[in-house]
Amino acid sequence: MDTLVMVAQLLLGLSILVGLHELGHLLTAKMFGMRVEKFSIGFPPKIVGFKWGETEYSIGAIPLGGFVKISGMVDESLDTEKLSGEPEPWEFRAKPAWQRLIVMLGGIIVNVLTGVLIFIALVYNRGETYYSRDQVIEHGIVAFDIGQQIGFQDGDKVLDINGQPYESLSDLSSGDALLSDEGYYTVERDGEVIRIDIPRGFINSFSNQKSMSQFIDIAIPFEIREIDPKGNVAHLDLKEGDRVVAVNDKPIRYFSDFKQVLEENTALSVQMTFQRGEEVFTEPVEVSPKGTIGIYVNPYVEPVQRKYTFAQSIPKGTERAFSVVILNARALGKMFTGEVSTKNVSGPIGMAKIYGDTWDWVKFWSITGLISMILAFMNLLPIPALDGGHVMFLLYEMISGQSPSDRFLENAQKVGMVLLLALMVFAIGNDILKIFTGG
Structure with missing residues (x-):
């Protein structure tokens, strides 16, 4: 039953996000008079579907994705036979480059808006509950295995991160802190102020949710x-x-x-x-x-509870949403340098574990909002077969005045699909390895 709950949450979250992403492409394409042949949540074989106007809407049996097929566009279907003739007015290739660019950005924009709106709603409805810096300094911390590895001890009072004051206990284990270059904590111990350096690649110690609980916590009698x-x-x-x-x-x-x-x-x-x-x-x-x-x-220490008005929730929620993108961009960059391990790449099994085996709507929407922002970021990467690949070629066309040939786009699409398939296999392999190693 626990596994079913995890899978159900993953499928629901992905279906919402993929559906909205593809809807962004569909609406912008129709806005510019392009013909949309198919709209699918999930990949074939088709489970159920119907046709409304010129578009066939369907749900596929493979739920980890979706697609929109726009006439006159080289996409993952690699159906290029219809591109041999002159462009028809309703085709993607017949439209100005700026319109095609907006269509390709449509899904990314919708994912960003979805993520931002989810975080705004969560901030407005839930506010924040946290242990403040003042409470951490007053009561000290408990250091667990991972915290002790870098030098923390029970009773330490953490004064700042990288020389700057922090707001809450969770900031001490945030990606912003762990990904910082030459990062360090300033700690008061037995009346003496000392420095605890954050080792290069220390973020790799936090490979799962359980490891987060093995770092530090506020000392609460x-x-x-x-x-x-x-x-x-x-x-x-x-x-x-x-x-x-x-x-x-x-x-x-x-x-x-x-x-x-x-x-x-x-x-x-x-x-x-x-x-x-x-x-x-x-x-x-x-x-x-x-x-x-x-x-x-x-508990002898009560967390701080802070509420926000709707007006206050807008910038706060937006900041939270985009901080996800910034941290993922930094992590990806450090992955290329070897500082962040590729073992942190997770596939659908890892995502299901993040949702957890209990159905908590607040947690569900928090994770769905986070994934929405990550999907937007990943889709913007300049890899053929992703929206970012199409955006890259369209920007080239707009700057140079020359569009890549259909043959080139077709081959680029094939290369991109091989890269994405390899990445998916690698991510699923990581998930399976973590199951057997307890990661």
């Missing part, structure tokens, strides 16, 4: 607030204000310690030590397969 009557500790005589102080003799000081030890002991029985005032007692407790025991806690 906690106590029991409420007992779930159906939980695994309902039979114990626990009361509000009791504290968990150890699990299997491992000391528990902060909530992050507690979460980590439960995740390490899912579906197992542990010896859990509680404290009530001066009294200390130990009981056997079954940890659920989801890493819970059925208690609600009172």
